[in-house]
Amino acid sequence: MATRTSPAKKGTQQSRGKTSGSTARSSSGRSTAKTKAIELPAEDPLPLPLRMVRGAWMGVAHLVAAGVRKLGPNVLPDKELRRDGTGFFMLLLAVLIAAVEWWALKGGFADVVHAVFGGTFGWMALLLPMFLLVFSVRLMRSPEDVAGNNRIAIGLTLMTLSGTGLAHVIGGRPALSDGLDALWAAGGMVGFLISSPLATITWILPVAVYSLLAFVSLLIVTATPFRHIPARLRAVYEKLMGQEPADRPQRGDEHDQSYLYGEEPGRPKQKKQRKRVFARGKPAEAEEKGDYDDGGFYGDEAFETPVIDDGPETGPVPTVPATPKVPPGVRRPTQSELAAEQLKREQGLLPEGATEALPVLPQAAPAVPPVPANPVQPQPPTTPIPQRTEQLQLSGDVTYTLPPSDFLPPGPPSKERSEANDAVVNALTETLDQFKVDAKVTGFSRGPTVTRYEIELSPGTKVERVTALSKNISYAVASSDVRILSPIPGKSAIGIEIPNTDRETVSLGDVLRSNNARKTEHPMVMGVGKDVEGGFVVANLAKMPHMLVAGATGAGKSSFVNSMITSILMRATPDEVRMVMVDPKRVELTAYEGVPHLITPIITSPKKAAEALQWVVREMDTRYDDLANFGYKHIDDFNKAVRNGKVVPPEGSQRVIKPYPYLLVIVDELADLMMVAPRDVEDSIVRITQLARAAGIHLVLATQRPSVDVVTGLIKANVPSRMAFATSSVTDSRVVLDQPGAEKLIGQGDALFLPMGASKPMRVQGAWVSESEIHEVVEHVKSQLKADYREDVAVEAPKKQIDDDIGDDLDVLLQATELVVTTQFGSTSMLQRKLRVGFAKAGRLMDLLESRGVVGPSEGSKARDVLVQPDDLAATLAAIRGDGPPPADPAASAAADPRTAALADNANANHGFDGPRDLVAEDLDARPQAVDYYDDDGESGGEDAWSLTGR
Numbered sequence: 001m002a003t004r005t006s007p008a009k010k011g012t013q014q015s016r017g018k019t020s021g022s023t024a025r026s027s028s029g030r031s032t033a034k035t036k037a038i039e040l041p042a043e044d045p046l047p048l049p050l051r052m053v054r055g056a057w058m059g060v061a062h063l064v065a066a067g068v069r070k071l072g073p074n075v076l077p078d079k080e081l082r083r084d085g086t087g088f089f090m091l092l093l094a095v096l097i098a099a100v101e102w103w104a105l106k107g108g109f110a111d112v113v114h115a116v117f118g119g120t121f122g123w124m125a126l127l128l129p130m131f132l133l134v135f136s137v138r139l140m141r142s143p144e145d146v147a148g149n150n151r152i153a154i155g156l157t158l159m160t161l162s163g164t165g166l167a168h169v170i171g172g173r174p175a176l177s178d179g180l181d182a183l184w185a186a187g188g189m190v191g192f193l194i195s196s197p198l199a200t201i202t203w204i205l206p207v208a209v210y211s212l213l214a215f216v217s218l219l220i221v222t223a224t225p226f227r228h229i230p231a232r233l234r235a236v237y238e239k240l241m242g243q244e245p246a247d248r249p250q251r252g253d254e255h256d257q258s259y260l261y262g263e264e265p266g267r268p269k270q271k272k273q274r275k276r277v278f279a280r281g282k283p284a285e286a287e288e289k290g291d292y293d294d295g296g297f298y299g300d301e302a303f304e305t306p307v308i309d310d311g312p313e314t315g316p317v318p319t320v321p322a323t324p325k326v327p328p329g330v331r332r333p334t335q336s337e338l339a340a341e342q343l344k345r346e347q348g349l350l351p352e353g354a355t356e357a358l359p360v361l362p363q364a365a366p367a368v369p370p371v372p373a374n375p376v377q378p379q380p381p382t383t384p385i386p387q388r389t390e391q392l393q394l395s396g397d398v399t400y401t402l403p404p405s406d407f408l409p410p411g412p413p414s415k416e417r418s419e420a421n422d423a424v425v426n427a428l429t430e431t432l433d434q435f436k437v438d439a440k441v442t443g444f445s446r447g448p449t450v451t452r453y454e455i456e457l458s459p460g461t462k463v464e465r466v467t468a469l470s471k472n473i474s475y476a477v478a479s480s481d482v483r484i485l486s487p488i489p490g491k492s493a494i495g496i497e498i499p500n501t502d503r504e505t506v507s508l509g510d511v512l513r514s515n516n517a518r519k520t521e522h523p524m525v526m527g528v529g530k531d532v533e534g535g536f537v538v539a540n541l542a543k544m545p546h547m548l549v550a551g552a553t554g555a556g557k558s559s560f561v562n563s564m565i566t567s568i569l570m571r572a573t574p575d576e577v578r579m580v581m582v583d584p585k586r587v588e589l590t591a592y593e594g595v596p597h598l599i600t601p602i603i604t605s606p607k608k609a610a611e612a613l614q615w616v617v618r619e620m621d622t623r624y625d626d627l628a629n630f631g632y633k634h635i636d637d638f639n640k641a642v643r644n645g646k647v648v649p650p651e652g653s654q655r656v657i658k659p660y661p662y663l664l665v666i667v668d669e670l671a672d673l674m675m676v677a678p679r680d681v682e683d684s685i686v687r688i689t690q691l692a693r694a695a696g697i698h699l700v701l702a703t704q705r706p707s708v709d710v711v712t713g714l715i716k717a718n719v720p721s722r723m724a725f726a727t728s729s730v731t732d733s734r735v736v737l738d739q740p741g742a743e744k745l746i747g748q749g750d751a752l753f754l755p756m757g758a759s760k761p762m763r764v765q766g767a768w769v770s771e772s773e774i775h776e777v778v779e780h781v782k783s784q785l786k787a788d789y790r791e792d793v794a795v796e797a798p799k800k801q802i803d804d805d806i807g808d809d810l811d812v813l814l815q816a817t818e819l820v821v822t823t824q825f826g827s828t829s830m831l832q833r834k835l836r837v838g839f840a841k842a843g844r845l846m847d848l849l850e851s852r853g854v855v856g857p858s859e860g861s862k863a864r865d866v867l868v869q870p871d872d873l874a875a876t877l878a879a880i881r882g883d884g885p886p887p888a889d890p891a892a893s894a895a896a897d898p899r900t901a902a903l904a905d906n907a908n909a910n911h912g913f914d915g916p917r918d919l920v921a922e923d924l925d926a927r928p929q930a931v932d933y934y935d936d937d938g939e940s941g942g943e944d945a946w947s948l949t950g951r
């Protein structure tokens with residue numbers, strides 16, 4: 001189930017000159033995705049000298065601001081939103097006032113400064129540098145938080161005014177006749193003006209009014225609503241005393257948790273949202289016990305999909321206001337009108353779903369105002385997620401708090417449009433003109449990695465005229481990674497996906513705080529990323545139910561696996577989800593060592609991993625036994641019954657029945673496992689994937705080598721969900737997705753996501769979580785609970801069994817094997833010479849080698865054939881030592897299982913993707929090819945295709 005909160009829905013269709021026109025024809029829901037009209041940036045009107053001064057000022061400002069941003073947690077606001085110039089100005093002003101008022105600098109200019117600020121604000125001039133400093137740092141570090149900055153500016157201004165009012169009274173209420181010096185020594189001119197009218201009645205009045213105002217201004221600056229004052233004070237007290245915030249409301253206590261959210265006054269929206277998260281159609285009891293209501297969680301559902309999408313809402317979820325399509329003569333509502341409308345809706349003044357009538361413009365006014373250049377999409381909901389506290393059952397009386405959501409900071413706000421988009425629109429329009437194709441670029445929707453440009457054809461123009469231009473389009477936009485979508489699903493338009501030259505990072509925190517992630521408290525929900533329309537994609541791993549993650553090295557698999565594990569750590573307690581991590585590369589998952597969700601230490605040895613998979617099979621069987629004995633079909637039903645006390649052990653049994661946690665098994669490099677024990681690993685995986693869903697066991701298999709010897713037909717058939725990052729060849733893409741496309745991805749988290757049941761992959765930019773964020777989450781989790789490893793997972797290596805006929809000759813036999821295999825020369829006299837043994841012993845060794853399939857039978861005086869290749873030497877030695885299954889007949893086994901040899905070949909040749917690919921075709925299974933492939937000439941293999949330009 002994946003959530004797509006499409007800010008896309010705020011589609012903005014605009015028209016301008018030749019590119020005007022509307023996508024009115026495209027009427028389906030998805031087709032209303034945001035599309036922007038085209039507006040070229042205006043020329044800078046400033047003369048050159050002024051531009052140079054501005055440039056120099058901004059240069060220094062950026063430098064200083066960059067330093068300020070490095071103080072504390074590193075932040076990187078979007079370039080286009082930065083207010084470094086203003087921030088720097090305020091910083092300089094703060095230093096100047098401080099120099100004069102604090103350090104009593106005297107003389108010419110200093111006197112002027114004192115006259116201006118001391119004269120205006122009196123004593124308050126002493127506090128001004130601090131106010132200015134706070135505000136300038138805020139402008140440099142968080143310029144995108146316009147609302148927050150405005151609030152702080154208002155609060156500080158009010159504080160300054162009330163301060164001068166108070167200072168005027170405390171300073172003896174001087175009159176104008178007392179002279180300017182007397183005013184300066186009190187509240188300055190401002191204090192005199194605002195305080196003296198009240199002070200003429202009684203001094204108490206201004207003191208009361210301005211004290212109250214000062215207090216209110218403090219609340220405004222700190223964003224504290226009145227009713228949260230006690231909680232805030234308590235939190236401050238706890239912090240000062242170094243106490244744990246133990247007496248905070250627990251999960252399920254809905255009465256007042258808003259202090260956790262830094263909620264702003266007059267914003268009921270977030271409260272509504274939280275209520276919904278806590279109490280969405282769910283009895284409090286079920287909530288306490290961890291029964292997750294995600295709309296039919298127990299058992300299977302009709303049309304079930306792992307992707308949590310927008311679907312019908314059952315409660316008010318704060319959404320980015322949708323921009324309705326506007327008829328001619330009616331102007332588009334402004335952002336402030338939309339915000340006001342949203343507020344009214346939240347306050348119940350406007351029914352849910354209704355929109356206010358838009359004001360009609362006088363006829364002379366332009367139909368549609370131009371879109372400002374580079375509008376910035378308001379950041380999607382980033383209100384923190386309520387912190388959940390659990391009483392753990394598996395681990396005794398431990399109270400466990402999930403990591404607070406602010407451990408994962410918000411990413412930069414996403415852009416709806418940038419100069420890069422305008423340039424591409426121009427290039428596309430020119431290309432269409434040059435080739436005399438009667439079609440128009442009507443808009444685009446921008447995602448974090450790629451932008452999809454929409455082209456509408458005039459009646460009578462063939463779709464092929466555009467798709468045939470794929471190479472020319474690539475040339476015009478100077479990008480080899482152009483994909484043509486014809487048509488855009490649900491729209492009569494051709495989509496051209498072109499990578500953004502200014503890509504955006506998708507923060508995992510934003511994905512997990514999106515509305516759709518909040519729709520469910522299911523612990524197996526992970527943040528996947530953002531789609532091409534900028535909608536968040538969230539998926540439920542329990543419904544996948546198993547996933548294959550593949551892509552070339554550096555394409556973003558490990559980052560995806562990190563996002564997945566961090567999502568689980570953020571949302572699930574160790575009672576809810578346990579994990580087995582297999583990391584043959586040894587470096588990818590070490591950050592998670594010791595988290596209490598692990599059932600066994602991170603497994604790095606491929607051989608142990610194969611054993612752990614066998615343990616998973618045993619665990620699955622145990623769970624199935626319980627399901628069968630107690631008469632349940634799914635582990636969720638079983639757990640629910642256990643929690644409700646309906647599962648009673650048979651009489652005489654000492655067993656304490658506890659709910660089973662979900663078990664997530666993550667294998668970070670499947671190829672390494674398949675090299676060691678292809679048949680065992682494949683058998684275990686197939687068995688787990690076929691049956692484990694009902695047992696709450698889910699597999700995620702990642703590999704950078706999606707060739708058929710690793711991702712075998714059997715594995716593929718049983719792992720229905722796929723996440724393909726950039727692959728190095730179309731063949732690999734076919735292995736992962738059963739269709740081309742992944743080879744055209746641009747790497748670094750750009751992926752095609754094909755959840756179970758979907759016919760077409762969804763292009764997403766994977767969520768990103770930094771190492772420091774992971775570290776913080778892991779530390780929080782580990783500080784509460786120690787990992788409690790199960791001892792039966794790491795099975796002891798079976799005792800070595802040295803065959804009787806080898807007896808004491810094991811060492812010399814191993815030497816003989818090595819000699820024969822490395823030289824590929826099966827001669828008894830060579831053994832005699834090299835091993836310094838007699839003829840009889842050399843003959844015996846040769847017989848032993850023959851019996852173990854290392855050499856062929858004797859051929860008289862000729863040397864024997866050597867049947868084992870040097871690549872297989874390690875396995876053969878292990879078999880002789882009794883460490884593994886003996887290769888009874890290597891030739892036969894190689895024939896039976898060509899994967900071993902092919903794997904070794906590939907491994908030796910290259911750990912990347914350039915190895916032989918001829919193994920692939922035969923193994924492509926018969927998944928329906930929903931998406932066709934255009935070849936370079938633009939000829940379609942069928943309708944409805946991604947068209948791919950040559951790389």
Ligand SMILES: Nc1ncnc2c1ncn2[C@@H]1O[C@H](COP(=O)(O)OP(=O)(O)OP(=O)(O)O)[C@@H](O)[C@H]1O
Pocket residue numbers: 505506551552553554555556557558559560704725747748749750765766767768
């Ligand atoms: N979702 C993402 N957002 C932004 N950058 C990303 C994302 N995913 C990956 N990257 C970038 O790509 C680099 C490589 O990613 P990653 O290590 O996940 O690749 P990989 O496929 O696991 O490679 P390997 O198989 O070699 O381990 C990262 O260091 C990061 O810079």
